Amino acid sequence: MAATAAWLAPPSRTELIENLVSGVDRYNPSNVGILEDYLYHQIRSEEYDCLANLAILKLYQFNPDLFNPDVVINILLKALTAEPFPDFNLCISLLDDRPPSSTLDEPDPLPTLLPLLMNLYNLLHQCRFSAFWVLYRSDELEVIRENYTVECAGFEDAIREVAARSVKATFTRIGSERLGTYVDLSGPELEAWVAKQRWSFDSSTGVVSIPPNPDNQIESVVIQEHIKLPQLSKVISHSVQVR
Amino acid sequence: MAHQRVALWAAEPDLDDADDVDIPIPMPSSTNEMYDDPNLHLDEGSLQAMQQHIAQQAAFAQIPDVVKRFIVHFHQAVLDNNLQEVTLAYESGWTRLTEKYYAKTEWPEAETIAPLVNDDQIFLILYRELYYRHVYSRLQPNVDDRFHSYENSCELFNYLLNSDGPVPLSLPANWLWDIIDEFIYQFQSFALFRSRPASKTDDELTMLGSEGGAQAWSSYSVLNVLYSLIQKSRANEWLKARAEGKTDEEIEEIVGEYGTKPLYRMLGYFSIIGLLRVHVLLGDFTLALKVMENVGLGQKAPFTAPTAVHVSTAYHAGICYFMLRRIPDAARVFTGVLNWVMRARQYHTRSYQYDQINKTADRMYALLALCYVLAPTRLDDNVMNIVRERYGDQIGRMCRGEEGLSTFEELFLYACPKFICANSPPYDDPAALASMLIPPTPTSPSSQNPSVVLGDPTQRHLRAASSHFMSLTPVSSLKSLLKLYTSLDAQKLTGFLDTSGAGVDEEEVLSWMMVMKNAGRCVGRVNTSGSTAANGEKDNDEGSRPSESLLGGEWMSISDLNFVIDQNMVHIAESTVGRRYAGWFIRNSEHAARVLDGIKASPLPPRTIPAQVQKKSADVPKGESAPRTTGPKVAWGGVKVA
Numbered sequence: 001m002a003a004t005a006a007w008l009a010p011p012s013r014t015e016l017i018e019n020l021v022s023g024v025d026r027y028n029p030s031n032v033g034i035l036e037d038y039l040y041h042q043i044r045s046e047e048y049d050c051l052a053n054l055a056i057l058k059l060y061q062f063n064p065d066l067f068n069p070d071v072v073i074n075i076l077l078k079a080l081t082a083e084p085f086p087d088f089n090l091c092i093s094l095l096d097d098r099p100p101s102s103t104l105d106e107p108d109p110l111p112t113l114l115p116l117l118m119n120l121y122n123l124l125h126q127c128r129f130s131a132f133w134v135l136y137r138s139d140e141l142e143v144i145r146e147n148y149t150v151e152c153a154g155f156e157d158a159i160r161e162v163a164a165r166s167v168k169a170t171f172t173r174i175g176s177e178r179l180g181t182y183v184d185l186s187g188p189e190l191e192a193w194v195a196k197q198r199w200s201f202d203s204s205t206g207v208v209s210i211p212p213n214p215d216n217q218i219e220s221v222v223i224q225e226h227i228k229l230p231q232l233s234k235v236i237s238h239s240v241q242v243r
Numbered sequence: 244m245a246h247q248r249v250a251l252w253a254a255e256p257d258l259d260d261a262d263d264v265d266i267p268i269p270m271p272s273s274t275n276e277m278y279d280d281p282n283l284h285l286d287e288g289s290l291q292a293m294q295q296h297i298a299q300q301a302a303f304a305q306i307p308d309v310v311k312r313f314i315v316h317f318h319q320a321v322l323d324n325n326l327q328e329v330t331l332a333y334e335s336g337w338t339r340l341t342e343k344y345y346a347k348t349e350w351p352e353a354e355t356i357a358p359l360v361n362d363d364q365i366f367l368i369l370y371r372e373l374y375y376r377h378v379y380s381r382l383q384p385n386v387d388d389r390f391h392s393y394e395n396s397c398e399l400f401n402y403l404l405n406s407d408g409p410v411p412l413s414l415p416a417n418w419l420w421d422i423i424d425e426f427i428y429q430f431q432s433f434a435l436f437r438s439r440p441a442s443k444t445d446d447e448l449t450m451l452g453s454e455g456g457a458q459a460w461s462s463y464s465v466l467n468v469l470y471s472l473i474q475k476s477r478a479n480e481w482l483k484a485r486a487e488g489k490t491d492e493e494i495e496e497i498v499g500e501y502g503t504k505p506l507y508r509m510l511g512y513f514s515i516i517g518l519l520r521v522h523v524l525l526g527d528f529t530l531a532l533k534v535m536e537n538v539g540l541g542q543k544a545p546f547t548a549p550t551a552v553h554v555s556t557a558y559h560a561g562i563c564y565f566m567l568r569r570i571p572d573a574a575r576v577f578t579g580v581l582n583w584v585m586r587a588r589q590y591h592t593r594s595y596q597y598d599q600i601n602k603t604a605d606r607m608y609a610l611l612a613l614c615y616v617l618a619p620t621r622l623d624d625n626v627m628n629i630v631r632e633r634y635g636d637q638i639g640r641m642c643r644g645e646e647g648l649s650t651f652e653e654l655f656l657y658a659c660p661k662f663i664c665a666n667s668p669p670y671d672d673p674a675a676l677a678s679m680l681i682p683p684t685p686t687s688p689s690s691q692n693p694s695v696v697l698g699d700p701t702q703r704h705l706r707a708a709s710s711h712f713m714s715l716t717p718v719s720s721l722k723s724l725l726k727l728y729t730s731l732d733a734q735k736l737t738g739f740l741d742t743s744g745a746g747v748d749e750e751e752v753l754s755w756m757m758v759m760k761n762a763g764r765c766v767g768r769v770n771t772s773g774s775t776a777a778n779g780e781k782d783n784d785e786g787s788r789p790s791e792s793l794l795g796g797e798w799m800s801i802s803d804l805n806f807v808i809d810q811n812m813v814h815i816a817e818s819t820v821g822r823r824y825a826g827w828f829i830r831n832s833e834h835a836a837r838v839l840d841g842i843k844a845s846p847l848p849p850r851t852i853p854a855q856v857q858k859k860s861a862d863v864p865k866g867e868s869a870p871r872t873t874g875p876k877v878a879w880g881g882v883k884v885a
Contacts (some may be wrong), residue, residue: 008794022533024470027463051529058527061665062462084761086568089707093526093566093700126714127757130750166757169764171808178753207810218805221818227825235829238836 007085012047014038026055029063036071039078046154048078050087057094069110073148076117080124081158084165088121109143116141129163129182137184156184164197168210176206302355310340310351311359314370318360321369321412330415341377349382350374365402365412371395376425379432386447389433393459396426400468404475409504416509417549423513424551426468427520433460434524434663438699440670451670462665465521469514477502478511482537512538516552519559524663526700528563532793535560540576540793550587551600553580558603560793561610562660566704568711569765570618571799577607577614578623585625608633609658613651616641617715618762644716651712655705662700715762717755722804725815733811756808763802 009018017038020026035056042048053075060067072095079087095114120141123132135141149155160183167174167182176194180186185193194201200209313336320328341350353367353374360366375392378384384392399422403410437451458464473479477498484494501507515538522531540560557580564573584604611626612634631638637654641647717740724739725731737752806815 027466051533054527054529058525058530061525061527064666086566089566089568089711090529092707093528093704095703122710122714125710125758127754127761128751129754166761170757170760170806171810173810174808175810178750181750218807218814218816220816222821223818224821225823225825231825231829235832235836238833 007050007082010047010049012042012045013049013052017049017052021051021055026058027062029059029066032056032059032063032066035059036068039071039074042078043074043152046158048082050079050082050085050090053078054090054094057091061094070148072110073113073117073144074152077144077148077152077155080117080121081155081162083124083162092118113144116144124159124162127166129166132159133181133184160184160193168213171210172212173207173209176201176208179208299352299355302351303358306351306356307344310344311356313337313340314356314359318363318366321366321414322363324411324413326413326415329413330417333415333418337373341381345377346381349378368395368399368402372399372422372425375429376421379425379429384432386450389429389436390450390459392429393433396429396468397464400472403507403510404471409501409507412506414506419506419509420513420549420552423469423510423517424555427465427517427524430460430465430521431524431661431663434665435661437670438664438668440668448670462521462525466518469518469521472507472514473511473518475501476507476511478508478515479537481508481511486537512548513552516556520555520660523559523562524660525665526662526704528566529794531559532563532567535793540579550584554584554600554603558607559660561607565610565614566707570614571620571765574611574614574618574620577611578626581607581611581626581629582623606658609654612638613641613654613658616647616651617712618765641712642719644720645713647716648709648713652705652709655708656701659701659704662704664700714758718759718762721755721759725804725806725813726817728813729815731813731815733808733813736813753808756806756813759802760806763805764798 013021016034020031020034025031035052038049038052039056042053056071057075060072076088076091079091082088120132120135123129123135136145163182167179176190177186179194180190183190183193191201191203194208199211202209313332317329317332317336319325320332350373353371356370357367360370371392372395375384375388375395378388379392440448443451481494481498481502484497489497495503498508502511515534518534519531522528522534535556538556540557557576561573561576564570564576581604584600608626608630611630615627615630616638634654637650640650720740724736733749733752737749740752803818803820804815805818806813808814
């Protein structure tokens with residue numbers, strides 16, 4: 001349960017939100033404000049609560065006049081950092097198309113930004129981290145960087161975490177420039193980050209060693225059967241009876 | 244119009260009143276009246292009413308006697324709360340008569356048969372439910388039908404939920420499930436209908452744009468009905484109490500007066516499954532699994548629920564897991580229910596749901612094929628054989644990489660439910676509607692074919708699934724290469740993969756390796772029964788926690804090919820499955836024991852020596868317990884004993 005326990009019910013979720021998410025009140029449109037505030041709280045304090053964000057999207061699904069594209073973009077950005085959980089896809093599933101609505105003051109940025117976000121997501125999902133950073137720093141995505149991720153505390157670190165998870169699973173030792181391209185850091189910053197991850201950095205060879213974890217220790221295994229006594233009970237008891 | 248139109252065959256011969264002749268068509272008597280008083284002024288309204296009445300009487304006369312008798316009998320059974328009779332009438336009577344008389348047309352309208360049942364409104368509501376179900380399944384419902392069926396459903400649920408106290412009806416479980424199932428199906432059908440504004444006639448447009456049109460079949464009201472049924476019958480509390488093993492009296496206290504009645508209890512339980520389905524249709528997979536928390540996915544339903552319930556539950560839960568990318572869980576759910584359906588198939592040929600069960604089973608086979616492609620693990624042999632039989636070529640094509648994408652999409656579109664959009668196009672605003680039909684601006688890339696359908700949700704989900712598939716395409720070729728080596732340089736690997744000269748560079752290959760590694764692990768529910776296990780590095784022996792959330796799980800490894808990269812060197816280790824002999828062995832020794840008992844119990848032939856076979860059965864169990872101390876490292880998987 002440990003893996004998904006935090007995803008299902010993050011410790012940072014208050015009781016009020018818990019009631020909202022688990023009960024029937026989540027359908028009440030007047031509660032959308034509470035959930036949106038909670039989202040902004042997540043953004044500012046580097047927390048993440050998937051189910052609450054999905055609740056916001058569901059309210060938007062049923063009440064299109066509540067729709068707020070900024071909120072949606074923030075939710076999607078947060079979901080990007082949750083790889084390898086399928087959160088981003090779940091959010092997309094809840095984004096119904098809406099008719100061009102007239103209730104917004106400014107033109108809806110979502111249709112233009114959505115394909116860009118999907119590209120980012122695809123790159124992350126396919127573990128093309130260097131390409132991800134290239135795209136992220138490019139001019140096209142400037143609007144995202146200027147308006148959204150700058151407010152989202154620790155966005156880039158969270159993406160680095162995603163990369164770290166993949167790297168940790170696949171490598172026992174990795175060259176530092178390669179790692180640098182994966183996390184978009186170099187030199188002393190890279191070393192500091194590696195130290196924070198508790199990996200060891202060998203500056204003479206420029207190789208980073210990753211401590212053993214269940215994923216990167218491999219051994220060839222032959223699966224044998226585990227025969228338990230209760231399964232043999234019928235046979236044994238029969239042989240005893242026969243006497 | 245003072246005469247009371249008594250039904251033909253229920254009328255007492257009233258010899259006093261000469262006008263009340265038992266002729267079904269009242270034309271003669273009304274004409275008499277008119278001629279008697281030439282000053283009688285028949286206004287438009289009553290003329291129409293009379294014409295309608297005449298039409299009804301005519302229609303009534305056309306109803307075959309068999310059908311009339313059936314309706315009366317049915318009504319009586321419902322009034323008496325005679326569950327057996329109702330079940331019989333519902334299951335065989337109705338279907339038989341439909342086949343015989345109403346295969347291509349509608350049943351008589353409720354108003355027509357009203358006289359047969361003394362205008363019993365409750366029965367008429369139930370009758371209308373059956374009537375519209377017939378229309379939706381055999382014929383094409385038009386806009387009127389849709390609105391009327393919605394009103395009828397509202398009346399029915401109003402009656403069930405808002406009367407003072409539980410309603411004294413007693414209906415069979417099949418019917419109750421069909422009511423809920425049909426309600427959701429009609430909702431889905433209406434949502435699909437209204438999301439296609441292009442092909443509507445003017446009449447339809449006005450109806451949809453009206454106030455009533457906006458309210459009909461709104462998502463909120465459907466959800467409201469389901470949640471109210473659950474709350475009224477306190478189904479969730481009941482399930483929890485049962486799981487905790489409370490006594491019957493405590494349970495009665497917990498569920499209150501509504502929950503103790505089987506009608507409400509079953510409706511509540513079925514509504515939970517209904518909610519699962521509605522959430523899947525609207526695209527919210529986590530919420531769908533969340534509402535099923537207390538129900539769980541085992542085959543142990545709290546009472547004998549119709550097969551259709553299990554099949555529907557498993558199908559939708561499997562879709563949720565599939566979209567959550569928890570492929571092993573999805574595959575497990577599908578195989579479980581498919582096994583069960585195969586075994587139980589012969590008992591269910593009569594039911595109304597039989598076709599639907601088959602269709603759903605077919606879709607599940609297709610989904611299993613997709614699961615197998617995305618995460619090849621060993622699954623139950625029986626089911627896998629059928630899957631391979633039906634979808635062998637498709638699987639082959641999909642495993643070959645990018646070219647399999649169209650096959651993947653095709654199968655997914657076949658197998659997925661018809662997702663719906665929660666909102667309707669703006670029928671009340673003709674300008675907005677028109678602008679929707681023509682692509683509004685060049686910057687809306689997400690609408691695919693707006694002139695046909697409003698941002699088809701199925702396409703969205705398809706895209707999500709396909710992107711996952713696309714990211715996994717290099718995995719199969721990588722796998723076949725890696726199987727051949729124990730260690731391999733990344734440079735060389737790139738060389739091998741670069742057969743087409745397309746300039747695959749090392750970085751890309753490393754990305755693929757990471758994807759493969761990620762694909763080799765996914766969240767799965769801890770399987771405590773110890774059957775066909777994935778290679779467990781830790782033995783998942785956590786004992787049985789009765790209500791683990793369906794969304795919970797642990798990271799599990801599902802791939803048998805494991806590798807790690809040491810700077811530029813790839814080290815590979817493959818796990819193999821040792822020969823599984825225990826299950827077969829135990830089964831056969833038990834069989835031999837049974838045969839032995841049989842022989843010993845049968846009368847002795849004239850001369851025989853008592854069997855020396857006794858000795859052998861005792862030796863058998865001791866053989867396999869000697870521990871292995873050498874050889875490759877051994878991991879313990881579970882053994883499956885039938």
